[in-house]
Amino acid sequence: MNLPTRVLLGIGLGALGALFLNPTSRTLLAASSWKLRSPDFMARTPYRVSATQDLPPSSEPAGAAFYLLAGAIEMRKGTLDPREIDSLIAVARLQASQDPDNAFWRQALSLYLWHRGDRAEAQREWIRAAAAMRWNDYQNERLRFLREGLQTSSGGTLAWHDAVSYLERSDALQAQIARLGASILAYQAGTEYSDLEIRYATVINGRLLRDGARSVRGGTHGASLVDRAALGSVEPDDFSHRRLHLERLRMIDLLSRSGRPDRVEKALDAFASNDAWFALVRPVDRDREVDRLLVDALTASTVPGAFLLVTVTGGLIALSGWFFERSPALQRLLVTPVAPVLGLALAVLTYLWTGMPLVAFFFAVCLSFFAVGAGGRRSAAATDLGRPLLGLLAVLGTLLGLSVAGFAICASAPFRNLAPPLLGIDNPDSLTLVFATAATILAGMVLATAPGWALIKRYAPERLAGTVLRRLGIGLASGALIATIATGLACLVIEVRTQSVLSLLVLNEPLYYLNQVEPTE
Amino acid sequence: MNESRERFLQLLNERRDRPLTSEEQAFFEAYVSCDPEAAALAKADEALGFLPRLEFEVSESRQFTTKILRKWRVERARRSFRHWSPAVAAAMVTLAAFLALLQVITRSTQVVPVKLSGSEAVRIDRDRALLPLEMAEKSVLSR
Numbered sequence: 096m097n098l099p100t101r102v103l104l105g106i107g108l109g110a111l112g113a114l115f116l117n118p119t120s121r122t123l124l125a126a127s128s129w130k131l132r133s134p135d136f137m138a139r140t141p142y143r144v145s146a147t148q149d150l151p152p153s154s155e156p157a158g159a160a161f162y163l164l165a166g167a168i169e170m171r172k173g174t175l176d177p178r179e180i181d182s183l184i185a186v187a188r189l190q191a192s193q194d195p196d197n198a199f200w201r202q203a204l205s206l207y208l209w210h211r212g213d214r215a216e217a218q219r220e221w222i223r224a225a226a227a228m229r230w231n232d233y234q235n236e237r238l239r240f241l242r243e244g245l246q247t248s249s250g251g252t253l254a255w256h257d258a259v260s261y262l263e264r265s266d267a268l269q270a271q272i273a274r275l276g277a278s279i280l281a282y283q284a285g286t287e288y289s290d291l292e293i294r295y296a297t298v299i300n301g302r303l304l305r306d307g308a309r310s311v312r313g314g315t316h317g318a319s320l321v322d323r324a325a326l327g328s329v330e331p332d333d334f335s336h337r338r339l340h341l342e343r344l345r346m347i348d349l350l351s352r353s354g355r356p357d358r359v360e361k362a363l364d365a366f367a368s369n370d371a372w373f374a375l376v377r378p379v380d381r382d383r384e385v386d387r388l389l390v391d392a393l394t395a396s397t398v399p400g401a402f403l404l405v406t407v408t409g410g411l412i413a414l415s416g417w418f419f420e421r422s423p424a425l426q427r428l429l430v431t432p433v434a435p436v437l438g439l440a441l442a443v444l445t446y447l448w449t450g451m452p453l454v455a456f457f458f459a460v461c462l463s464f465f466a467v468g469a470g471g472r473r474s475a476a477a478t479d480l481g482r483p484l485l486g487l488l489a490v491l492g493t494l495l496g497l498s499v500a501g502f503a504i505c506a507s508a509p510f511r512n513l514a515p516p517l518l519g520i521d522n523p524d525s526l527t528l529v530f531a532t533a534a535t536i537l538a539g540m541v542l543a544t545a546p547g548w549a550l551i552k553r554y555a556p557e558r559l560a561g562t563v564l565r566r567l568g569i570g571l572a573s574g575a576l577i578a579t580i581a582t583g584l585a586c587l588v589i590e591v592r593t594q595s596v597l598s599l600l601v602l603n604e605p606l607y608y609l610n611q612v613e614p615t616e
Numbered sequence: 617m618n619e620s621r622e623r624f625l626q627l628l629n630e631r632r633d634r635p636l637t638s639e640e641q642a643f644f645e646a647y648v649s650c651d652p653e654a655a656a657l658a659k660a661d662e663a664l665g666f667l668p669r670l671e672f673e674v675s676e677s678r679q680f681t682t683k684i685l686r687k688w689r690v691e692r693a694r695r696s697f698r699h700w701s702p703a704v705a706a707a708m709v710t711l712a713a714f715l716a717l718l719q720v721i722t723r724s725t726q727v728v729p730v731k732l733s734g735s736e737a738v739r740i741d742r743d744r745a746l747l748p749l750e751m752a753e754k755s756v757l758s759r
Contacts, residue, residue: 098702101699101700101702101703101706102702102703102706103706104703104706105702105703105704105705105706105707105710106706106707106710108703108707109706109707109708109709109710109711109714110710110711110714112707112711112714113710113711113713113714113715113717113718114714114718116711116715117715117718117719117722119718119722120718584717584718584721587718587721587722588721591721591722
């Protein structure tokens with residue numbers, strides 16, 4: 096190895112060492128390399144929205160809120176039975192009595208009472224909910240638990256934990272409450288309250304829901320409910336902003352005539368803050384911006400680790416080639432009849448493991464290739480492999496590296512958790528299998544190049560195989576090492592920026608957008 | 617060189633291998649007594665003649681081989697270090713530089729400051745209807 100190569104190797108290893116020593120970059124590298132097959136926390140936790148079927152009722156506020164959310168999800172599916180509805184009502188009633196200041200419990204109680212058919216009682220609870228001071232659905236507690244679990248399993252804090260938490264926040268209950276509000280507004284028969292009283296309660300309930308929701312989507316349900324209550328009997332088809340303004344004024348007028356100045360003030364404040372909320376909290380490019388952040392979080396947590404895995408793979412290939420070159424005992428594995436028998440055994444094992452006959456057959460063919468020899472072999476070692484073989488190895492090495500990287504990305508926990516909602520990939524495991532199969536086939540092709548070239552150039556194939564593997568391994572490891580360092584640095588910058596924004600979005604998305612507003616002079 | 621000096625040098629050389637005859641011995645002694653240079657030469661030759669008779673005590677330490685091998689290994693390690701020292705130096709410098717760079721990157725996060733004062737409420741999507749039922753339906757469908 097000459098001096099410049101030694102210096103470059105030192106630079107590469109020094110940079111890689113720094114990436115290992117820095118805690119954030121080390122955690123980034125881990126996700127799709129040495130923690131690739133560690134148990135996925137999200138697959139085991141019962142606190143996922145998609146794992147709510149067998150959730151037991153809870154007397155603790157966060158658990159009770161999650162139980163009520165699970166009920167809303169099941170209600171949407173139409174799979175709630177009367178016994179479950181009774182249980183949901185009991186839980187909501189208990190929490191409402193223990194925490195009367197939280198409108199969430201009474202709104203949820205009203206929802207399930209309405210769903211059971213107790214409309215008068217549901218309406219009463221709706222009116223009582225408007226007297227509460229705050230709205231808290233305890234989803235932040237659940238998301239905090241998820242984030243802590245992910246951090247423990249990953250060994251550090253990363254943006255993809257926040258991305259998963261962001262996507263795990265559900266607005267199912269808020270959506271159902273907004274629909275309930277619209278239903279209560281439309282419900283006329285047998286009501287003990289005046290139309291104005293119900294509209295006012297709906298405005299206040301909508302405002303509480305909007306201000307208490309920690310996501311823009313959840314808050315939109317509340318803000319829309321405020322406008323819906325202001326519109327009163329106006330049909331949705333007749334909506335216009337002018338109409339909304341007039342109906343608001345009409346409602347304020349009615350409230351002032353009813354002799355409740357406090358209600359006038361509260362309703363005016365609710366309408367004004369609603370306009371501000373729609374204007375400031377819902378920037379036009381929000382969805383695109385959030386999608387970009389989520390993709391950034393996924394990229395940062397998977398790409399450097401995947402290249403690290405390719406580097407290690409290349410290193411192992413180079414090492415095995417080095418051993419093959421120096422060990423006559425190992426070279427004997429690649430001569431007739433050992434090589435074809437070995438290929439057959441490998442094919443049987445591959446078939447038993449993967450169940451794919453073509454891949455297994457391919458292995459047998461690749462190793463059987465070593466049985467094909469030429470007469471009058473050269474005794475000299477193959478020092479110069481020649482341009483055609485080096486070109487072929489470069490192509491095969493690049494494809495092999497990309498396949499291994501693809502496998503590492505698809506098998507990593509960030510991809511398994513983020514790809515289905517973000518990229519619409521329903522089954523990441525099938526994609527993992529595709530990349531693993533491609534890598535296996537390419538590895539077989541690399542093995543087959545040695546006997547092929549040996550046949551043409553009259554080298555001993557078992558000796559040439561070692562040289563081919565060593566050269567390919569060195570090239571693969573060098574290229575992947577450079578890619579690991581470059582993407583490691585770039586992804587660390589992306590990770591730091593993305594994590595700082597996503598953590599705020601998970602904590603309180605509307606507040607984040609409010610803080611983005613530049614003050615006007 | 618004259619004839620007598622040539623004979624002297626020849627006898628000087630030969631007396632190591634055989635005893636000189638009385639005639640030769642007489643000539644040798646006469647020549648040495650006449651020529652101081654020849655006398656010095658004869659003394660030096662006598663001194664050299666004693667050397668083979670000396671007995672040296674050979675050090676037969678058990679650790680001799682070990683020491684030699686250790687020295688050889690140290691020398692090999694030194695050569696290896698000299699060979700890899702540019703790579704090690706490059707690795708150390710890069711490690712230090714990258715650690716500093718990574719620290720700068722990871723500490724550059726800034727929490728966005730709260731700027732609520734003076735904010736003005738303006739609808740930016742004026743032409744978009746905000747109907748609660750439709751939005752709720754859309755949201756439910758999207759989940």
